[in-house]
Amino acid sequence: MATLVLLRHGESEWNAKGLFTGWVDVTLSPTGEEEARRGGRLMVEAGVRPDVVHTSVLTRAIQTADHALGAAGLLWLPVSRSWRLNERHYGALQGKNKAQTREEFGDEQFTLWRRSYDVPPPPLADDDEYSQVGDLRYDLLPPELMPRTECLKDVVQRMLPYWYDSIVPDLAAGRTVLVVAHGNSLRALVKHLDGIGDAEIAKLNIPTGIPLRYELDSAFKPVKAGGEYLDPAAAEAAIEAVANQGR
Numbered sequence: 001m002a003t004l005v006l007l008r009h010g011e012s013e014w015n016a017k018g019l020f021t022g023w024v025d026v027t028l029s030p031t032g033e034e035e036a037r038r039g040g041r042l043m044v045e046a047g048v049r050p051d052v053v054h055t056s057v058l059t060r061a062i063q064t065a066d067h068a069l070g071a072a073g074l075l076w077l078p079v080s081r082s083w084r085l086n087e088r089h090y091g092a093l094q095g096k097n098k099a100q101t102r103e104e105f106g107d108e109q110f111t112l113w114r115r116s117y118d119v120p121p122p123p124l125a126d127d128d129e130y131s132q133v134g135d136l137r138y139d140l141l142p143p144e145l146m147p148r149t150e151c152l153k154d155v156v157q158r159m160l161p162y163w164y165d166s167i168v169p170d171l172a173a174g175r176t177v178l179v180v181a182h183g184n185s186l187r188a189l190v191k192h193l194d195g196i197g198d199a200e201i202a203k204l205n206i207p208t209g210i211p212l213r214y215e216l217d218s219a220f221k222p223v224k225a226g227g228e229y230l231d232p233a234a235a236e237a238a239i240e241a242v243a244n245q246g247r
């Protein structure tokens with residue numbers, strides 16, 4: 001049996017403003033920093049002690065890991081980072097207000113772009129102010145892998161090699177693994193873990209800053225579907241709020 005803990009970053013400055021973020025590298029809001037510290041305290045209270053940490057290369061996930069580990073007295077843990085855990089690239093929606101986008105394009109199109117499995121938003125132009133083309137942290141990324149937009153299916157495809165090549169070996173070695181990432185990269189991982197269907201995944205939302213614990217069997221599949229939030233009541237309310245963004 002292996003323990004995996006998933007943690008979505010705390011509220012970011014753009015979550016607070018209701019903007020589509022994707023690969024834009026925004027920082028945590030003060031609320032998000034506190035959420036992250038609380039996430040660390042929840043792990044301590046539940047007796048969950050990660051041995052290793054994996055984060056995306058986006059600042060909000062890195063800051064969340066640091067705040068959570070700091071609160072848990074575990075800042076010294078080994079950390080690996082990968083672009084494969086990044087938030088879904090939101091294409092031309094990056095930087096746009098969610099409520100305004102819903103008003104402009106209608107609820108059906110908004111929901112399709114936001115939660116469908118295989119409909120990506122239009123691509124983001126390389127010279128757009130919110131493009132990541134030229135960002136130093138992607139220097140070693142083969143140019144053909146650099147996204148201009150992604151649907152959730154694309155995220156599953158680029159995330160799974162990291163799951164199998166980097167996270168599963170840690171679990172197989174008996175380590176408790178903490179993954180600090182994003183709403184949609186974690187939806188992609190949960191879809192894989194729980195075997196959620198392409199249509200059903202539209203209904204799954206992940207709250208900020210609340211650790212989600214999975215016990216995994218020898219095939220690295222959940223012993224209990226859906227895992228367990230370390231604060232289930234807070235998670236329920238926060239999930240509802242994420243689902244209703246833009247409304």
Ligand SMILES: O=C(O)[C@@H](CO)OP(=O)(O)O
Binds near residue numbers: 020114245
């Ligand atoms: O803007 C984003 O990058 C994501 C997560 O904050 O938004 P959504 O939950 O709408 O997919």
